[in-house]
Amino acid sequence: MKKRSVTWLLVGAALFLLGASTLFVVDETQMGVVTQFGRPVRNVMDPGLYVKLPIQSVTRFDARLQIYNPRPSELLTRDKKNLVVDNYVAWRVKDPERFLTAVRDTLGAERCLHDVIWARIRGALGNSDLSSIVSTEPGQVQLASIMGEVTAQARAEADRRYGIEVVDVGVRRVNLPEQNKQSVFERMRAERERIARQYRAEGEEEALKIRAQADREKSRILSEAYRDAERIRGSGDAEAIRVYAAAHGRDPAFYKMTRTLEAYRKFLNDRTTVILSSDSELLKLLSAGRAKPAP
Amino acid sequence: MRTRELAILAAIWVASGIYVVPPGQQAVVRHFGRVVNAGMAPGMHYRMPYPIGRVDRVKVREQQRVSVGFELTDEVIGAERDAGQFLTGDQNLINVPVMVQYTVGDPEAYLFRVRDVPGVIRRAVEVALVDVIARQGVDYVLTIGRTEVQNEAQERAQAVLDAYGAGVAIASVSLQNVQPPAEVKDAFAEVASAREDRNRIIDEARGYSNDILPRARGEARKQLEDAQAYRDRRVNEARGDAARFVKAYEEYRRAKDVTTARLYLETMEEILPRMKSVLVEAGGGGDSLDISLLQRLAREEPRAPVGGDAAKPEAPAGGSAR
Numbered sequence: 001m002k003k004r005s006v007t008w009l010l011v012g013a014a015l016f017l018l019g020a021s022t023l024f025v026v027d028e029t030q031m032g033v034v035t036q037f038g039r040p041v042r043n044v045m046d047p048g049l050y051v052k053l054p055i056q057s058v059t060r061f062d063a064r065l066q067i068y069n070p071r072p073s074e075l076l077t078r079d080k081k082n083l084v085v086d087n088y089v090a091w092r093v094k095d096p097e098r099f100l101t102a103v104r105d106t107l108g109a110e111r112c113l114h115d116v117i118w119a120r121i122r123g124a125l126g127n128s129d130l131s132s133i134v135s136t137e138p139g140q141v142q143l144a145s146i147m148g149e150v151t152a153q154a155r156a157e158a159d160r161r162y163g164i165e166v167v168d169v170g171v172r173r174v175n176l177p178e179q180n181k182q183s184v185f186e187r188m189r190a191e192r193e194r195i196a197r198q199y200r201a202e203g204e205e206e207a208l209k210i211r212a213q214a215d216r217e218k219s220r221i222l223s224e225a226y227r228d229a230e231r232i233r234g235s236g237d238a239e240a241i242r243v244y245a246a247a248h249g250r251d252p253a254f255y256k257m258t259r260t261l262e263a264y265r266k267f268l269n270d271r272t273t274v275i276l277s278s279d280s281e282l283l284k285l286l287s288a289g290r291a292k293p294a295p
Numbered sequence: 296m297r298t299r300e301l302a303i304l305a306a307i308w309v310a311s312g313i314y315v316v317p318p319g320q321q322a323v324v325r326h327f328g329r330v331v332n333a334g335m336a337p338g339m340h341y342r343m344p345y346p347i348g349r350v351d352r353v354k355v356r357e358q359q360r361v362s363v364g365f366e367l368t369d370e371v372i373g374a375e376r377d378a379g380q381f382l383t384g385d386q387n388l389i390n391v392p393v394m395v396q397y398t399v400g401d402p403e404a405y406l407f408r409v410r411d412v413p414g415v416i417r418r419a420v421e422v423a424l425v426d427v428i429a430r431q432g433v434d435y436v437l438t439i440g441r442t443e444v445q446n447e448a449q450e451r452a453q454a455v456l457d458a459y460g461a462g463v464a465i466a467s468v469s470l471q472n473v474q475p476p477a478e479v480k481d482a483f484a485e486v487a488s489a490r491e492d493r494n495r496i497i498d499e500a501r502g503y504s505n506d507i508l509p510r511a512r513g514e515a516r517k518q519l520e521d522a523q524a525y526r527d528r529r530v531n532e533a534r535g536d537a538a539r540f541v542k543a544y545e546e547y548r549r550a551k552d553v554t555t556a557r558l559y560l561e562t563m564e565e566i567l568p569r570m571k572s573v574l575v576e577a578g579g580g581g582d583s584l585d586i587s588l589l590q591r592l593a594r595e596e597p598r599a600p601v602g603g604d605a606a607k608p609e610a611p612a613g614g615s616a617r
Contacts (some may be wrong), residue, residue: 027328196489203493214504225515229522236526240533247537
């Protein structure tokens with residue numbers, strides 16, 4: 001009994017060792033290359049279970065899209081503007097054999113990518129004016145197409161030399177060098193001050209206009225009202241005169257008499273001294289006696 | 296015995312292939328590293344146990360976040376000063392912190408095609424932001440351009456992510472607190488307050504206008520009304536006076552002499568008592584009169600005696616006065 005179980009154990013172990021040295025798995029996220037004594041033999045592109053010779057070994061690489069993000073660097077545009085550009089490279093392993101031979105690993109890949117790409121970026125942006133990178137004029141900014149060019153060129157070279165697929169070269173920041181920022185801030189401040197002054201001046205001008213207009217309008221309203229009021233008063237006076245004249249005109253003599261009598265009532269008072277002659281109509285009866293009635 | 300134990304172990308091993316996908320998630324099954332099923336729906340399922348089979352679950356409904364230009368509390372980007380600073384089209388600098396929300400659109404791609412998905416999303420959004428902000432002026436981005444910047448950035452970033460095959464869908468790109476750099480914040484605030492001042496000054500002027508014009512109109516109306524009242528009064532007075540005159544005239548016409556005499560005498564009755572009167576004898580000696588006599592009379596009481604009596608104390612009788 002014991003011998004049988006030991007046998008089974010040995011058989012199992014042998015199978016296990018066999019499997020371990022000839023079977024290997026390449027994961028969905030990986031690409032592999034089978035090497036024999038350090039020399040690449042074949043690529044393993046698709047995931048799954050594979051067989052190899054025991055003397056061969058497998059090197060696996062991350063097949064996923066990776067980001068290489070070097071530190072931001074400074075460059076000069078064609079019109080002599082200093083810029084700090086923060087770029088990244090999106091890449092993946094394309095040909096594991098070539099990759100292993102030329103680059104060996106991710107670190108090596110990054111070094112090679114830097115060589116291939118940064119010089120191209122500096123050249124492409126160094127050949128452009130600042131207005132191709134930032135501008136409020138529609139259509140002037142060409143950054144996307146410039147980087148597209150860089151990507152296309154880099155792609156060809158990286159594939160050929162390193163077995164790397166350069167998917168994209170992107171600029172994630174464009175900024176100014178720290179030492180340049182001060183002067184830019186001053187310019188920004190001055191510009192803001194100018195804008196603030198302009199706003200206030202606009203306000204004053206508009207306010208003045210509105211007030212002057214209001215004053216003018218007020219003057220017009222009042223003067224027209226005065227004119228119309230006088231006109232109305234005048235027509236009142238004229239009508240009154242007309243009415244008086246129409247009435248008094250019926251007998252001017254009677255009017256004069258009654259009006260004079262009224263005037264007497266008004267202006268003859270206790271400070272007036274009147275001299276009456278005894279032969280006045282009023283006093284005639286005093287001296288003449290009783291008036292004879294008319295025959 | 297050994298066989299039985301082996302059988303039990305084998306059964307356990309087989310049973311370990313059972314797995315559950317919770318609601319709101321999807322699972323991806325791999326056999327020997329190769330994807331065999333990319334879209335396992337929620338529920339209980341079976342796959343080959345480890346080491347042959349593997350299950351990865353992905354929360355497909357849940358929105359996940361990535362920050363651009365600032366740090367969320369639960370992650371560290373590598374703090375650079377002004378990490379969220381961008382160059383605008385008019386060569387100004389502006390700080391634009393951005394929050395990105397996304398969901399997993401394609402679990403297989405999300406799991407296996409891209410390393411560091413949040414980092415890739417962040418860079419895709421940054422590339423988009425650099426491009427969008429580089430075309431606009433700083434005022435636009437600070438104020439009314441917010442929505443457009445967000446929408447355009449989302450569009451471009453999504454295109455980049457699709458080109459990378461990342462398998463994510465951006466739900467939203469939202470600008471957080473967009474600010475000018477700290478060094479020039481005051482100057483920018485000054486512009487905002489200058490704009491306020493301008494509006495305020497103009498409002499005050501309008502207020503002035505809205506105050507004096509209605510009042511002027513009110514004043515004008517009053518003047519017209521006063522004038523009309525004057526006119527009415529004058530006309531009515533005239534009419535009243537005229538009517539009274541005409542009535543008296545009608546009476547007068549019926550008996551002219553009598554009425555004349557009556558009116559005259561009534562008036563004399565009324566006014567003579569008020570005055571100082573001097574009665575002078577008429578005829579002979581001319582019409583001369585002693586002025587000093589009159590002056591004395593004027594100074595004395597109102598009544599004076601009639602005829603020669605008055606002359607007696609002072610002047611010779613007969614009325615001959617010098």
